[in-house]
Amino acid sequence: MAEILEYKCPCCGGAIIFDSVSQQMKCPFCNTGFDVETLKAYDAELRDEQEQATRMNWSNQAGQPWNSEEAEGVSVYTCESCGGEIIADANTAATHCPFCDNPVIMTGRLSGALRPDYVIPFKLDKAAAKKAFLQHLKGKRLLPKIFKDQNHIDEIKGIYVPFWLFGCNVNANMHYRTTKLRSWSNRDYVYTETSHFLAKRAGTISFDRVPVDGSSKMPDDLMESIEPYNFSEAVDFQTAYLSGYFADKYDVTETESVQRANERIRRSTEEAFSATVQGFHSVSPQGGSIQLVSGQTNYALYPVWILNTTWNNQRYIFAMNGQTGKFVGNLPVDRKAYWRWFVILAVIFAALSYGLIWLFL
Structure with missing residues (x-):
């Protein structure tokens, strides 16, 4: 089973996320904020806990094994909050649990040679x-009205x-x-x-x-x-x-x-x-x-x-x-609106040209 990393709030146990507005780690449940730098030690502690954790192994005869083509590039993770399984492709480095929506980070995808040098944090939410x-x-005159109204x-x-x-x-x-x-x-x-x-x-x-x-x-x-x-x-x-x-x-x-x-x-x-x-x-x-x-x-x-x-x-x-x-x-273009504006502009241009011709005769 592949490993994931979840940051838990020390105050209430909720999953904490990076808040782009305050530029801090923040718990959405108790609203407690944490400086990103203080989580370095916490990060190491979480990794140690994951290495020491033990899980029950169940014997299951149901289903058939994935073939090599199906299994290639796919990993299965276990959510630490609800126990749900998260299936991700080979390039997913962070996502959300589809069952409890907790944010999770796939630590194996970001280790070793794959570890980024820098990150620009989100500033806009x-x-x-x-x-x-x-x-x-x-201001998009040729945008279909239904696209704006029912989109x-x-x-x-x-x-x-x-x-x-x-x-x-x-x-x-x-x-x-x-x-x-x-x-x-x-x-x-x-x-x-x-x-x-x-x-x-x-x-x-x-x-x-x-x-x-x-x-x-x-x-x-x-x-x-x-x-x-x-x-x-x-x-x-x-x-x-x-x-x-x-x-x-x-x-x-x-x-x-x-x-x-x-x-x-x-x-x-x-x-x-x-x-x-x-x-x-x-x-x-x-x-x-x-x-x-x-x-x-x-x-x-x-x-x-x-x-x-x-x-x-x-x-x-x-x-x-x-x-x-x-x-x-x-954006899509409303063809009817396009031709309507084309005809209107053509009529206006023709009228102006006709007026200029009579002006100089």
Whole structure:
């Protein structure tokens, strides 16, 4: 049986969770607060208790064993509060008991080589995520009315998403074709002179902690859309921060994430150097060299609120940065409303064009 970790309130025995508002561990039953640092010793004590605990082994002939394909990547945990069994896949690091809803942490998934270096704690709670979702719906003229009136949020989850953080120095030597225009006129003609130049830019730029999503469950474009995170608020990883939230360990390795990190760094380098070519009427990149050196990697957990909702038999996923509140997600389009607005705008444009024609006749 796999091991789990539950933080219990010393005052009332209830399960304590990390409270994003007070930035403390808090018991929802007696409202007692605990500083996260004080739980380090408590964490060790809980682990010792788990190692010393004994459980009854029952002989059971019912059912058939799982085959190797079914059992691969699945673990069974026993809830310390109610005794219920929790089935989780190979990448689940924190979840809730489906029977008593107590928060639990799968300690084996976060030990050894899988242990994160840093975690950015949640600063915004579930109420803030729901409020941001409703705000996201406002002002969307092409959003189906029934989606706003009858829509319900199927699920809101606070998830610590695994990220690989890449840092490196970049040596770049870039070339650009540029032009400058000069115009003048006389009584008969307008003249335009185009001058062509080759602009060169060379230098070194440094990147720190470029995040790449390490979970295959999370769409990369969705995770990049809720950036940036403020890493100055990151702390050394402690399991206490996961209590009350869901968490995944990475299933996309550091090596598998390198290509995406390189693409992000190269794209940012090109944009940074291109922005220095100013004072021209046109700028066209003509290649060059970009060399990445002195690379380093860290592993961290970042806070994300995930919202799922269903409309017209289609599932829509939204994400909110659990630290900054940045909210993203695609919405459905009412086709009837689209064509109605298209016709209205076309009529208005036609009327204005007709009026301008008569004005200048």
